[in-house]
Every structure is written in C-alpha cells, then in structure tokens.
Amino acid sequence: APKRYWEETQNATKKVEAEKSSDESKQENTDKEKKTDPFPGDAPIPEERMKKFQRGNKLEVPAGTRLKLRETLTRSEAGSDLAQNQSARYDLLLTEDALEGEEDEDTCTISQEDIAEAVDITSGSKHLLLGGRRGHVTCIEWQTKNLMCEINVMETVQDIWLHSEAMFAVAQKKWLHIYDSSGVELHCIKKFNDVLRMQFLPYHFLLATASATGFLQYLDVSVGKEVAAIPTRCGRLDVMAQNPYNAVIHLGHPNGTVTLWSPNQKEPLVKMLCHRGGVRSLTVDKTGYMVTSGLDRKLKVYDIRAFKPLHSFFLPAGASCLSLSQRGLLSAATGDIVQMYRDACGGAPVTKPYMAHRVRGTVWGVGFCPFEDVLGVGHAEGFTSMIVPSGEPNFDALDMNPYRSTKQRQEWEVKALLEKVQPELISLDPGMLGKVDNATFEQKHKERVEAVGYDPLAHKKFKPRMRKRGRSSAGSVEKRKNKVAHEELK
C-alpha cells in the first residue's frame, strides 16, 4: 500500500527527535558501559567558533516570571542555542587557504607569473564589464574571453554596473543609461544626470548614484522608480562605497569627511572627519571596517560600528583606489602599483604589503572578483587580472551561486524579488526591525502630523451654523458658542 504523506512526515520527525534524543541515549549508554566510549557526548565546539555565530546576548529568565512568559523565553533561548551550536559545528566544513611563501621568502615578492604556474583556475562563467573613459563599453566572460557585447557610447563613461548578465547600467557624461546584454539601450534615465559613481544594493534592488551636482539618488531597479533624491550639499561626489552590512552609502568629500547616508534621511546619518585633505578612495567591509585613503597620503582603517580609527598607515604615494575582498584582503593602488594587505583591518598594524604587483599604467580602478581569487585592475593601458587569494571559497548557492545556470538565474531573480528588502529598512542598525519602537505617543503623533500634513486628532473649532430669521444674530451666535463650550467642559 502507498504510504500516506503524514506517515512520511512522522518518520521524518521521528528521525529528528531520534537525533535529539541521541545525546540522552548516549548518556544512558555511558552510564551502562563507562569504559567503552572514551569521548562521551557531543564533540566539543571551540569557544572562538561559538563566538563567531553568537547572536546577541543570552537572556537570564528572572525568578518571578509568569509561566507563559517563562515558557516562551526558554523555548526561544533553546532555539537560539541550537542554531548557534549547529552553525558552529558545521563551520568545520568551510575551508580557506592563503598564499604562503617558503621560509624566509617574502610573500609580496612572489611574482604573478609564479603564482599562475602553480594555480589552475577552474570556475564557472563570470562576466566582466569594462567601461573606458572614452566611451568604450565591453561585456565579456572573463575566463572564456567570450565577448558578449561591445559598444561605444560616444560619451565619457563615469561608472558602470552589472546587475546580472542580462542588464547593465552605464553612467555617461550626462545621463544614466541601461543596456541589455547585447548592447541595446533599454533606458535612458534623465532624472539621474551627471552621475559619477554608482553602487547597487543587491538585497534592496536599489541603485544608488552620486552625481557631480551633489545629489545622492536611489533608483529602485525592480520598479524603475526614484526612491529618494537627497541633496547632500557637499559638492561633487566622486568617492562612494556601500556598507554591505547595513546598505548604508558612504560618501567621501574633498574636505576630508566621510558621510553615511540612508534613503530615509535628508541629512547624513554620520559625518566623520577622516583626512586632512580630500578623501580619494573609500571601501567598506561587511564585518564593520572602513578603509579610506586621502590626499594626505594616509590610509586609515576605521571601525565603523564604533566610528573609531583603528590604524593609520602612511603610504609614500598615497592610495588612489581601494578595494576590500570578501575575506578582508585590502588592495590599494598607488600610481601603477597594486598592493595587497592582509589583516589590515583587524590585528596588528601592517608594515609591509602582503603582495604587490606593478601594472603598465596608472591604475584607475580595482575590484575583486567574488568567490574567486582574482583581482581585476583597470589601468591606463587596459585591464589586468591578477591572482590573489582573496575570494570567499564557501558560497551560499541559494544566495549567490557563481556556477548557476540560466534557469537558476531566472529562479534566483524571482526569489530575490520576493525577498526584496524595503528601502525604509535601511538604517545604521540593521537589527532595528527586531526592536520595539519605544517612541512616545507625542513623538509618534508629531511624525504622523508631519506625514499626513495636518493634525488628525486636532479638535475642530465649533462654527455655529447660519440660521435665518434673526437667530444668527451676534448675541445668539455667542450664546450657542457658549453652550458648546460648556458641554465640552463637562
């Protein structure tokens, strides 16, 4: 007879419970035969790894709590513990590797040729979009070198952005254009003019643009609507980065300050003075580090969670471009040399780079390839890719699959759209959503009045109706008013 589906589920649940009760049974076993199992119970998890997956602090349930509350709290605590334990246990599966020189060999002296000989690159297709100063835009599969499209927009290209292989945006001299994979212009967004830098917030489907006119604009790519346009009043905005942790946009300014923006506020969330001179480049790590380089030839590392400076390095030539890889490897371009720093953010201050490479011309832009150990360097003479052990080896295929097929991509698009995070949720603390809004009634009311444009709770002033036959004389009107006032007093 065919099995009923509940029976199946029962089996499944039974299995789960069997797992759960396994430690109990094990304990029982140990009681019975103590000598047989030398490692009783679960394998211990190192403290550090446990800390890695800790979310918030454990709540001690006070003594006099009500039953219902106690129940909920203990259950949720148990759940959190389980999640943390399991994650820590499975962390074992995530491997990582790094470039390690032989004894007495400086890693930064190892040439790229040597590395390329030693490494075999096998990976799925990944697309590379290149934009030239003179209007040349190319999309290629960078490993197979298959050309997807190549166009000349006949205008200066300020910045480019690749959403998926199907679509890319180009910030041209005047407006923002969107092309498809074959180079056909899909949109020309004239509301976004003089764009200098773009950042895409993947989970919000927002394209943030910084313009020469000092405007920071957010375009909802899924709907094609402008979400917010913020006049920053900070002049030309040509240094921009996003914080992948909370989707806050960081802007660098010529007066040495870095400002943090969300689409929900017209003023900067945070403004910090980082350099004496102007800020040249800026990059933010998802673990909470910000690296800036300024005209004062300094490279600074900030803890963006506490807004405190951690390190300050003096580079003889100053860094023009910065980029942080998924694993926290910092690349800094000074003139025509690309330097790599390992553990620049946390840990002891660095005195020399991890790796260095000289390219043929002045470097214009650097970018790490996600999930790959490759750094792309755009320079005056062209594009160079170099091998750097930088990429996250363990990808979440549900979130971002570098090896995905077309079908998977399509599915991913739908899922991502369904899970789209609303732009209102962008704030410095992404955990805001899980907190109770403790604003006072007055404050809320004030906000409501501001949003609605009038006070919905305001008491309407009594306006006596016009009556005929002399009953609307000044005296009687006054009487009526008095009556109403009297009633209200009651």
Add this chain to the structure above:
Amino acid sequence: SLFFSPSRSKSSVEAAPAVMAAEDNDEELSSLEDENVISASEDEEGSEDERKHTKLLEAISSLGGRRRMKQTERSEASLQVSEFSVAADGAGEKVELSDLLGTMEKTPGAPNKTKKQLKNLQNRKDTLELPLSKQETEKVFIIIIIYVPTKPNNLSFQVILPLFREDEKRGEKLARTPLEQEIFSLLHSNSQPIHDPVLTPVEEASIKAMSLEEAKIRRAELQKARALQSYYEAKARRESKIKSKLYHRVQKKAKRRDFLKQFEEMVKTDPDAALEELKRMELSRMQERMTLKHQNSGKWAKAKAIMAKYDHSARKAMQEQLEINKDLTQKLAVPSEDEDEEKNGDEEAGALPDFVNDPEPILDPVNPWMRGKLSKEEPEPEVEASTEARDEDLEVQQQQEEEEEEENEEEKLLREFERKRKLREDEDDDLVPVSAEDGSKITDNNDEDKDDKVDEDDKDEEEEEEEEEEAEEVVSEFNSLFNRLMKSNTTPAVPDQNEGEELLDEGLVRVQTMEDLEALRKDRTNEANQEASVPATDTPTAPESASEPPNKKKRRRKEIDLKKVLTKQATVVKVPLAPTVLEEEEEEEVHTEQAAIIKEAFAGDDVISDFLKDKRKQEEAGRPKVVDLTLPGWGEWGGLGLKPSKNKRRKFRKKVAPPPPRQDKKLPAVIISEKRDASVAAHQVSQLPFPFQNPTQFESCVRTPIGQTWNTQTTVRKLTAPRVVTKMGAIIEPMSREDLVPKQKSNEAKRGAAILLEEKRERGKKKGSGGKRALQQKKKKMQKQKKTKE
C-alpha cells in the same frame, strides 16, 4: 590783566554786565547805561487833542473786549497832571539824547575827553543792539589773553571783577552764581590772581621774554587773525544762505575729497593728529549710527523714490545715499580690553573657532595657492619607529588626555603672555626698524626689492618719530597699527614647517579684529623660532597651574583633542617595489602636477575648523530651547518701553529637560545625527506583545533568525516545526466534564516546558494514536497523581 567778552554781541562792552572795562571809562559807561534805561523824553508838543483822541480809542476798545483798562502809573514827574489820576501821560514820548547831553555842556567839572566821546555817541545813528538774553550770557565764552606790558608801571591794568568786587577778602564765598563759580575755578586753575592784581609767575616770565616790539607784532598778528576770522565767518554765513542744493552737494564732495587728501598726508606727517581725526570720525560714525540719517526716509528721499522709476540720476542719488549710510553704519568689531570678556567668549560656542587664529602659512612664496594644510605632510622622524614606540605614544596620548584640562590652562596662560610680548615687540619694531630687517633677511631674493621699500618706509617713520620723542601711548599705538598694515603688505614668506603642530597646540587667543589677525600673521615667524622654547617653558609652569584650583567650567567643556583625531601616529608602509614609477619619470611628473592641481583646488579650506563648526552647530540645534511664556502687561503695567519684570519672566520661563547625551559625545571627529528615523518605525513593533514584560525579553526572543539563509538545515526544521501537529483522520471528541475540573497545583505545572516537551514526545511515539487516546492517557495520569497524593 584779563579781558572777558561775550560771544555773541558785537558791542560787548556795554552789553555784558559781567564785563569790566578799564577804569578810566568806567564812569562814562555807567552814565551811558543810564541813558539806555531812560529811553523816553518829554514831548511838550503833544497836543491835548491827540491825547483825547487816544483816550477815546482806548475807551472804545475796552468796551468791546474783556480787557480791563490799565491804570497808567505815574512814574515820572511831568508838567501835565491829569485831573483823574496822577499818572504822567508822557510815557509814550521819547527822551532825546540831546536833552540829556545838553546838561553836560553846562557842567564845568566834566573832562573834555568824555564830552568828546559823548558827542561822538550823539552822532551815531544806528540803534544799539539788544543785550544778550540771560541764558546766553551764562554761556559766556571766555578768552584769556595775557596782556604783556613792556613796563609794569606804564600799563598797569588792574583787574577788578565786578563779580568779585563786593567782598574780595572772603575768597570762596564770593562766587555765587554758576557763572561766577566757573570763572573762579578757571582763574584758580590757571593760577591767576583773584584778589591781588599782582602779576602771575607766568606773566612775569613772559614779561621778561618779550619786548615791546614783539608785543606789537604779536598784537598785529592777533588783529589780523581776528579780522580773518571775521571774514571767514562772514563768508560762511553768506554761503550758508545759498539755497541751491546742487551747490551744496558739490561743495560737500569737494570738502570730503580735500579731507581725505589731508588725512592721508596727515597720516604720514602727523600721526598724532591723524589719530585724533580718526577718533573724531569714529565719533561722527557713532552719531550717524544713532540717527536715522541717510536711510532714504527723509522728504528728499521720498521724492526721489517717486522719481527713481523714471530718472536715472535720482536712482543714483538714492543709491549713493544708501552707500553712505552703509559706510557710516557699519558696525566695527571693537577689540575688547579686558581678558574676562575674552574668556567668556571662549567659553561660549563662539562664532569663530580657535582655528581662525592659525596663522596662515605661506609655504610657497611664488604660489599663493599653496597656503593650505595639504602640502605640509612630511613623514615625521619617529614614524619609522616600531610598534613599541607606537605603544608608548598611545600611552602618552592617554596621559595627555588626563592632563588635558590643566594643559589647556597652561597653554592659555602662555599664549596670553606671548601675545602681550608680541604686542610690545610690535611697538619696539616701530622704534627699532633694524629688527624688522632681521626678520626679512631670512627671506628669498625675490623679496629683496620689497624689503628695501619697507626699510625706506621704516627709516622715514623713524625720523618722524625721533622728532616726536615724547609721543604718548596713543601715538605709539597708532604707529604700531600703521606699521603692521605696511608690513602685512610686504610680509616676507617663510616656509613654516611646524604648522601642523601649531594647529594642534591651539591657543585660546581669540581674534576679534582684522588687526589682530594681521598681527598674528606677522608673528608667525617669531612663533616658529619660539617653537623650540615653548615646550621648555611648558614644564615649569605645569606644577603651578596644577596647584591652582581648576576652573569647573573649563572642565565641563572638554576641548577636542585634535591629536587624537587626525594625527594618529601613522605607521609607514615599506613598499618592496620601488616607490612608484622611477623608470617612467614623465608620468611621475604628470602625477605630481595633478596632485598640485588638486592641492591648489582645496588649499583654502580649513578642514578641521569647518568640521568643528559644523559639529557645534549641530549640538546647538539639538539643545532644547527655553520657552518664554511671559505675557507683557499681564498682572503689571505694560506699554511702550516697559518690559515685564525679571521675576515674572523667571516665573514663566519654562526650561525643557536636557536631552539624553549625544551619541557622538565622546567622539570628537564624528557627528552622529540624532534625528529619529521614522520610516523604520512603521515596520517595528510599537506595542509590547502579550506575554512579554519588557522590550529586552521580546528582543531577545526575536534575535535569532530562523530562515535557512542563516541556519543549517536541521536547525531550520527544528525551529520551524509546528508546536501541535494535528493528524488527519483522527476523531476529536468534545470535551468531557472531567476535563473542566479545576486542576490542582501539581509539581508538573511548576516544572514547565521540559515536561511538556516530554509529553509531546510521548504522544509522538504512539503511532497513529488519536487525540482521544492522548486525552485518556492524560486523564489516567492525573488520576494516578491524585492517588499518589492521597
């Protein structure tokens, strides 16, 4: 002797009663005065008809009005005596001078001289002017001329003041009226003899000094001067009567131009007077500021305003007026003298932050752009130090933090001292231009030409000043000011290496005027030299200031430690590859050029001060304002110019509770917006859900995500498993009465969740067991428990 003359009247002698004349003329004058009083003379020709006629007229006029008839009084002996009253009706008749003087001829005793004078008087036809009013006589302008006779015997004038004539011997009691007192005091102060007409020591000295000829010459000069003055007066009067506005306007302009020219010259030649002039100008400016002149609100301006629409010239005129007004009413920043005010100003979130005091360094004398802070970043010597050194530095920083307040005070003291010294030096500079030369010697060859000019100027000034060695403070002040101006135009550029440090040990000297700024700029060179000496002086003063009771206010207002903010010790990174492009020098050049361009573009801004200003502004905006609910005139008198009393204002001023401390309170280089983000609030939980008693409980419950993005598969399954699994196909029977029996408080309930879970597990174990069986089991259990309890 003395001579007093009233200011207004021409014939001063007769008119002013307080005035004395020479002894000789005394009698005659008194007789003249008599004459003045007796103005009427008997007219015997007046016929009776006329008299009757006037009487009739009077009677008629009195009939009509209320006016009472005046009884004419008899005041003079007359031939005609009315039968009704004794009044002499000759009042209207004039007394002729000739009648009075006629008797003079007959009297034998009168001297010929007086007779002659009287005759002259008789011939005069113009009437005497009225004597000055009482008020005017009080304002008598006193001119003191020391008359110097060659021989004391010959011209012995005796001053006998009519005022003091009565009792000369009693001294002070003489002076009764204010005028007298004034004169008395004046005489007293000038050491003039009051009682005895003996010559004063000054007079005696002058007698010795001057001969007769000289005296004559002097007299002539004086006469000439007087004549000139009168001419000038006459001219002025004539001109003032001219009604043409154009004429006056032109005249005024010419005057102003002349004045400016004169002033410029005066500045060069006579700085003392120039300073005086400046003060006067300042006074006039102040007066102007008080009045509403030149505001285009007058009659003329209104008329012009109407015309302005069509008439270009009218518009222009109005504009000119406004400009004048602007010039005159411009408020000047007056340097405050007392230090207290300075301190206060510092404590307030002042308009100008301290950074303004930073002397602007001129790094590149050729390029005016390269003044900013950007280019003066050189690798400090200690930079290459290892991590240990860095740690030490950190420690030092911490110490500095601790000693911050005290140091601030020390610094302030030092700064104050230095400033004063510099001011003094400035003045010294004026007198000793060599020092200025020394300063300029350091400069490049480019500036030599300029330096020469400066030297020349200095020499000129020196000569002038040698002439006026006795110049007072005021003069020196002006000179220093002027010199500073001169020097600021030609200040030699000195590369300032220590600018960064300077910026950091920022003083509390507040710049309030342009002059101060100028002075600071000038002193920059000195400061560079003193840089080394300053830390040396720092140490001895430290214990002193530490012993001083620390100012509480200072403590509260923590100054931003800039060392922490921007000059964090930077570790130099050694790059194995040669520092960028040695092979391609051309490109390198291009790079440096670019850098230069960028630096140029951003040279002007003072990054730190701007930021601090911004931060201060934000803090100000966040502070709650005091609400004043005072209603003027409520409960007390109100009206124009009346302010509600202090008491009342205090009573009705509502102070709002201070907001929670700012998030960026301890972060000097960060501004965190305190604005609430209302957009997230719409998605947040606004009211605490049921079982929770405080937000932390709720938040801890929600903190772990249960999605598969964040968790392993097994965890997700466990976390999302339904609490109650209802099996399809099972019969659920309605509740029986027994179920509703109130439960006893059992140990089971107290144990809580763990037991419940066990129950669940048990239930799960029973395959296909329906709800009914579970219930039955439960019942059985309960029964068992009951039994055991019993």
